[in-house]
Amino acid sequence: MTQATRRDRGRTDQEIRAQARSLLVSDGPQAVTLRAIARELGITAPALYRYYSSREDLVAHLRADVCADLTAALTTAVSTADDPVARVLVLCRGFRSWALAHPQEFSLVFGSPSAGPPDLEKDSFGRVFLGVAGQVLATGAVPARPDAVPGSLREDLEGFRAELLELMSPPLSGEVLTVEVAHALLRCWVRLYGQVALEVFGQVPTPVTNTGALFESTLLDMLAEFGLS
Amino acid sequence: MTQATRRDRGRTDQEIRAQARSLLVSDGPQAVTLRAIARELGITAPALYRYYSSREDLVAHLRADVCADLTAALTTAVSTADDPVARVLVLCRGFRSWALAHPQEFSLVFGSPSAGPPDLEKDSFGRVFLGVAGQVLATGAVPARPDAVPGSLREDLEGFRAELLELMSPPLSGEVLTVEVAHALLRCWVRLYGQVALEVFGQVPTPVTNTGALFESTLLDMLAEFGLS
DNA sequence: CCGGTACGGTAAACACCGTTCACCGAAGTA
DNA sequence: TACTTCGGTGAACGGTGTTTACCGTACCGG
Numbered sequence: 149m150t151q152a153t154r155r156d157r158g159r160t161d162q163e164i165r166a167q168a169r170s171l172l173v174s175d176g177p178q179a180v181t182l183r184a185i186a187r188e189l190g191i192t193a194p195a196l197y198r199y200y201s202s203r204e205d206l207v208a209h210l211r212a213d214v215c216a217d218l219t220a221a222l223t224t225a226v227s228t229a230d231d232p233v234a235r236v237l238v239l240c241r242g243f244r245s246w247a248l249a250h251p252q253e254f255s256l257v258f259g260s261p262s263a264g265p266p267d268l269e270k271d272s273f274g275r276v277f278l279g280v281a282g283q284v285l286a287t288g289a290v291p292a293r294p295d296a297v298p299g300s301l302r303e304d305l306e307g308f309r310a311e312l313l314e315l316m317s318p319p320l321s322g323e324v325l326t327v328e329v330a331h332a333l334l335r336c337w338v339r340l341y342g343q344v345a346l347e348v349f350g351q352v353p354t355p356v357t358n359t360g361a362l363f364e365s366t367l368l369d370m371l372a373e374f375g376l377s
Numbered sequence: 378m379t380q381a382t383r384r385d386r387g388r389t390d391q392e393i394r395a396q397a398r399s400l401l402v403s404d405g406p407q408a409v410t411l412r413a414i415a416r417e418l419g420i421t422a423p424a425l426y427r428y429y430s431s432r433e434d435l436v437a438h439l440r441a442d443v444c445a446d447l448t449a450a451l452t453t454a455v456s457t458a459d460d461p462v463a464r465v466l467v468l469c470r471g472f473r474s475w476a477l478a479h480p481q482e483f484s485l486v487f488g489s490p491s492a493g494p495p496d497l498e499k500d501s502f503g504r505v506f507l508g509v510a511g512q513v514l515a516t517g518a519v520p521a522r523p524d525a526v527p528g529s530l531r532e533d534l535e536g537f538r539a540e541l542l543e544l545m546s547p548p549l550s551g552e553v554l555t556v557e558v559a560h561a562l563l564r565c566w567v568r569l570y571g572q573v574a575l576e577v578f579g580q581v582p583t584p585v586t587n588t589g590a591l592f593e594s595t596l597l598d599m600l601a602e603f604g605l606s
Numbered sequence: 607c608c609g610g611t612a613c614g615g616t617a618a619a620c621a622c623c624g625t626t627c628a629c630c631g632a633a634g635t636a
Numbered sequence: 637t638a639c640t641t642c643g644g645t646g647a648a649c650g651g652t653g654t655t656t657a658c659c660g661t662a663c664c665g666g
Contacts, residue, residue, distance in 0.1 A: 157613090157614080160614090182654090191616095192615075192616060193652090194616075194654075194656090197655090198613075203652095203653065258578060258580060259488050259490075259574075259578055260484065261483075262405075298590060298593075301594065303587070304584060304591075307585075311584045334591070335594075338581075338595065339568065341575050342571010342574060342575055343567055343571055345574045345575070345578070346571055346574070353537055355533060355540050356534075358530060358532070358533050361529035361533075362530060362567070366567065384643080389643090410623065412622075412623065413622095413623095420643095420644080420645095421645060421646075422623090423625080423626080423627090423644085424643065432623095432625090610664090610666100611663085611664085612661105612664095613660105613663095614660095614662100615658105615660085616657100616658080616660100617656100617657090617658085618655105618657090619654100619656080619657105620655080621652100622651100622652075623651075623652065624649105624652100625648100625650095626647105626648085626649080627647085628645100629645080629647105630644085630645075631642105631643100632641105632644095633643100634639100634642095636640095
């Protein structure tokens with residue numbers, strides 16, 4: 149059989165990504181190899197170049213896939229709660245749980261110096277998080293609290309707020325999504341990401357084992373800061 | 378010259394590490410290759426196995442080197458300030474500056490799911506940070522503040538405190554390094570690491586550009602939480 | 607129905623990688 | 637001086653990304 153019958157393109161593409169991801173989670177990033185993927189699919193490595201221009205290209209699409217999955221999972225999870233506070237709790241806890249359950253995927257998407265927004269940042273999860281959390285925070289009673297927005301951040305936060313507004317679906321009134329809300333949102337993301345990265349990357353001091361409690365403590369802190377619950 | 382004259386072992390070892398690091402910094406982790414290192418040293422790749430048992434072994438030593446350098450740099454930096462608050466400021470800002478200036482080194486040491494404490498955690502930077510910061514916080518007036526230690530963390534914090542006490546040099550009285558101080562310390566590390574990782578890994582929402590101000594804002598927040606200046 | 611073309615595969619090859627092996631000469635030591 | 641140790645060498649193996657030339661199948665227009 150020097151010539152396998154042609155496969156369905158879309159299906160093969162799916163299988164490539166699935167295999168790549170499977171290798172990633174089971175054996176780490178250095179194991180996601182064009183030859184290994186092809187081998188698993190009963191195909192030769194150069195055939196993969198009909199689908200992706202390089203290994204790096206494939207990995208980039210993988211990143212996007214992971215983002216999309218995470219986004220979908222958290223979106224549905226959030227939809228199961230209707231109290232605004234409960235939703236933000238579900239969102240934060242869901243993000244942490246996902247990250248701890250999928251460390252390889254997490255570090256692929258959130259843990260590389262070059263993993264930033266190369267060009268297709270449209271579905272970078274950060275945006276989705278901010279979308280969901282923005283809705284929640286704007287829906288719930290959010291503080292005109294005295295953690296004054298630092299002047300040096302004011303300009304950035306205006307831009308941030310603008311981007312959030314045009315990102316929202318359904319669109320949100322600009323009156324409820326104030327600069328203060330944007331500030332709170334940003335601080336929330338910083339702490340959430342930071343705590344999760346700390347755990348996934350194993351930087352919690354070793355005597356501390358109850359990382360769940362540590363996370364909940366941070367969570368409580370954040371909510372208190374926003375005057376919620 | 379089928380047989381180069383034997384080199385000084387220690388010197389060659391230094392050169393290996395230096396070359397490896399140089400490759401890491403200039404071309405990323407995938408460029409730190411045994412053959413490339415050897416080539417640069419005018420040596421053949423198998424010779425490196427007289428120094429390290431594998432590439433991974435070399436990288437592990439590289440990690441330790443980076444840790445040691447960072448530790449030394451921050452230790453001297455901290456020593457230039459004598460006010461406790463100033464010292465913690467110098468420490469935190471210094472850590473951030475170093476990380477942003479050395480993203481590859483940072484992600485090598487602090488950004489891999491397996492980068493945790495494998496066996497030689499003695500010089501993991503976390504410990505050093507905690508050592509320095511512990512001295513500072515214990516020296517300065519630190520709060521018996523009402524951010525009560527959560528019961529679920531109490532046990533862990535006892536262990537953490539114990540480890541800190543035996544880590545301190547000069548040793549510290551157990552009365553000044555209370556469980557509350559350990560708690561504050563832990564929270565401080567969580568936020569510092571989180572914020573820095575966020576920046577290094579490019580997860581700050583794009584409209585926000587003044588990341589320095591964002592960091593300072595977090596810093597102020599932390600100090601306020603500890604009742605400092 | 608038939609010829610052309612686009613496409614999705616192949617095999618071979620190149621350069622590079624980590625790693626192992628047998629070997630070997632210089633350096634140091636008994 | 638003889639011997640051992642040690643830090644190098646070259647060759648080789650299997651693996652990798654990537655390029656190239658090729659080739660048969662499937663489809664599409666005349």
